[in-house]
Each structure stands twice: as C-alpha cells, then as structure tokens.
Amino acid sequence: MSEIQFEIDGRQVKAVKGMTILGAARNEDIFIPTLCHHEELEPFGGCRLCIVELEVKGWTKLVVSCVYPVEKNIIVRTRSKKIDRIRKTIIELLMAHAPFAPDLMVLAKEYGADGDRYEKDPSFCIHCGLCVRYCDEVTGKNAVGFVDRGINKEISFIPEIAQKECDDCKKCFPLCPTSYLQAAFVLTKALAFAPSQPVLSEPESFKKKVTGE
C-alpha cells in the first residue's frame, strides 16, 4: 500500500492512498468540524462545514475535506480567517432553518455565528442526509428518502415501509442533528399509518346513555 505524506496544520502526517483529508486528520486526532459525515457511510459532502484550505505548489484553494482524497506534499490548514468566516456563514444559514439544534449552537459559539443573522425559515431539517443514507446504506430498509429539490427539498417517510420497519429499528433517530427526523416520523405515524385495529371504541357510559340502559 502506498503511503502518502503531507502536512496538516504544520504537522507531518501519513495516510494511505484513497483516504480523505478528513479521515487522515481524524487518525491524527486533528479536529475538523462536520455535520453530514458518518464513519459507516459513504462520503456525502453535503454540509460543507468540513471545508479546509489546501496549498499545492504555492497555490491555495478551498476543498471539502470529507470527500477530498489525500495527495502527496499538500499543505492543509484546518483553520484560518477565511475558513472561519465561511464556516460562520454556513452555520448562520443552517440556523435559519434549525435555530435550536444543539450541534449548531455549539458550533455557533465556537465560530461566533449569529443565529439571527438570516431571516428564520424553520424547516428544521438541514439536509445532512444522515437519516436517508443510513436507512439506505446500513439498514437497507429505505424507509425514508428525500423528495423534491432545491429550497423545497424535504425528507419523507414511506408510510408502508416505515410502518413495518421503523418501530423496531429507529437507528437513525440519534443521528439527526435537529430532531426533525423524529418529528417527521411521528407525523407520518399519526397521519399515514394504516390503523392496526378499529380505532373507535365507545366508552361504556356513552353506550348506556344512548340505549337508555
């Protein structure tokens, strides 16, 4: 296996070909913030929070570390003025959707992000795709997926599958950074699951009143 040497934050690190910058950094206990990354899942590159500065032959560029493969002799900076500013804006944009997500609040503190900077549009989902991808790649049940696109993109449970599978699984629940997933599930359950037994049972007292017994 070919070993690749490069630099992260002034430290020489070694990685194996095919690794991502994020993966290599994690191996070395160098912290890069992420929202849509998950060890068990394919790289997704959805949140852009893991953005880092890359210097190759004197040229700097910005890359998304969770999908960018390591290269020989690159210089990676996980924090800089520019990166902090970008991360701050990303967090602020996400907070317009999910103002009270714990992960975002922690990040906001770190990067000095103002959750009120952008007009609130509480859709609560930040499209990290963790739930959708986990349900596809790990559990293989595909009970939840994305629908629509752009600003209208949403997650959506498929009631027929969710009714059969979710109650015994719910492995995606703790992954959601905003708890929107749980809310969406409860909503689907309430609105779209087929009733398992006759729902209306009249109380005895009511029956008595009607029949006059």
Place this chain on the structure above:
Amino acid sequence: MDKDRIDGNIELNTDQVIDGNIELNTDQVIDRVIDRNIDQDIDQDIDQLIDRIIDNYHGQASALLQILLDIQSVNNWLPGKALARISEKLEVPLSRIQHIVTFYKAFSLVPKGRHKLHICVGTACHVRGATRILDTVEQATGIKSGETDLDLKFSLETVNCLGCCALGPVMEVDGKVHAKMSPIKTSKVLKTYG
C-alpha cells in the same frame, strides 16, 4: 416545447417513445385508462402497461428514468401504485423512485388532463397581453395555473418564454403553438379541443 424543457430538465419525446418502443396508440390508452371509473380496471391496465414498458428495457434498473418517462407520457401521470410496482419489479427502493419523480418536473404524481395548455407569461408575451390570455383560459376552463379540471380535459401551466417572442402572446396546446392570441381567438382555439 413544454415547461420542463424550458426548465432544462428533461426532454420528453412523446412521439418517439410511442412510435418506436411500444406499439400503443396514446389516445386509446389514455381513453382506456382515464375514461373508466372502475378503479380495478384502471389498476389492471396500468399494471399491464408498466410490465410492457419494463419488458422493453429488459427489466434493467438502469433504465429507471426512461421507464418512468415512458409511463408518464402514455399514462399522463404516475399513480402511487405504479411507483410501487416499478420499485418491486426493478428492485429499486421506493424512496429513490420518489426522489426522482419529485425532482424532475417532467413527472406528475396527480392526474393530468388530456390536453396540456401552456400559456407563455414571459416578458415579451407579458407586454403583449399574456395576462388577458391567461384570464380567458382560466375562465373558460375553470382552472388556475398548475391545476387540472375534474373531467381531466385540460391541465394548465404557465411558462416563461417559449422562444418565439415575435409570435406573442403565445399559447401552446399539446405542443402546438398558437400565435398572436387575443381573448377571442383563445376561446375559439379552446373550443376546438372540446
């Protein structure tokens, strides 16, 4: 040209689909599928249609998009049951199919009318009085943009420029362009699609 093409999503070539791949007469199928009100028969027809189209592509999951487009163009819309059947036959998760059919505007998950009305409200047509044309159509059909009437006769859609501004205001019915429309002309054209 229809809205989807203008949005740059997908080019639907109905003729080719119908002539080349499946020997089905659109009108017949649509009449058969839509004019019946017995649910079960419709289900069966659609199931058969889906099976035939899938067979045309040898049941390959990689042809999913094309299969969906074919069904859309013959049946005018994609019923939930149809999606479930496709998912089952191609062994593609329903969630993925759902994502695709909600992503592209070429697909409809609600019934569409037999005639598709596209009223151009692009800048050129707008200054030439597209609003009056739209009003006329809305009044004559009783539906607003994005809607379909109960008889499934018309679906109405507004588009932003059909690329023939000199002919404005433009109304397109089933791909046929009607140029230099006036409210009176519009009503006349609509009547021919009675």
